[in-house]
Amino acid sequence: EVQLVESGGGLVKPGGSLRLSCAASGFTFTNTWMSWIRQAPGKGLEWVGLIKSKADAGTTDYTAPVKGRFTISRDDSKNTLFLQMNSLKTDDTAVYYCTTLWGGGPNFWGQGTLVTVSS
């Protein structure tokens, strides 16, 4: 059974940093593209970015609102995905979901972790 468990969310002040983790199990993490998607309270879904498998060069892509501030990385030896978030803004307040990618979209989702950016 595929499991994705996010952690690391919490309350942070504007301008601060936070690192989210996603522990993966139940599938071959090394071969899987992964992504982060967020959802502001009461709002729709918004892409943060993705990371390809090492076999596909492990490259990353980000959406404009987070580019230059957020970094996605992976530790294949620990089956873990990361999201380093710097220079946080109040607009970054959201539930952050870790997902696997397959078939041109996110097929499995974690339960999400809430990030609140507020002074």
Added chain:
Amino acid sequence: DVVMTQSPLSLPVTLGQPASISCRSSQSLVYSDGNTYLNWFQQRPGQSPRRLIYKVSNRDSGVPDRFSGSGSGTDFTLKISRVEAEDVGVYYCMQGTHWPWTFGQGTKVEIK
């Protein structure tokens, strides 16, 4: 960015009756490999989203066959043949052809 426009945004339905959601993209979703990367998701209240359909019309594992997807190019549709109580929630379309991938605004399905 590709804009995904869903309609309606709110859909009151009667149990046992069919329902249909439209999704239109601002440009063609046919990728260079010939595939069309259009997905549909369901988000029940208080839960994480769940993918129902990928590549326009392929159901994910465990998805009931009352859900079906169709369309091509820029026009797509999700149909529920007979709505059940557990289908209440918000439905999103999403394109995975052009980066940045983008979601529609969501359609809220509720029981009349």
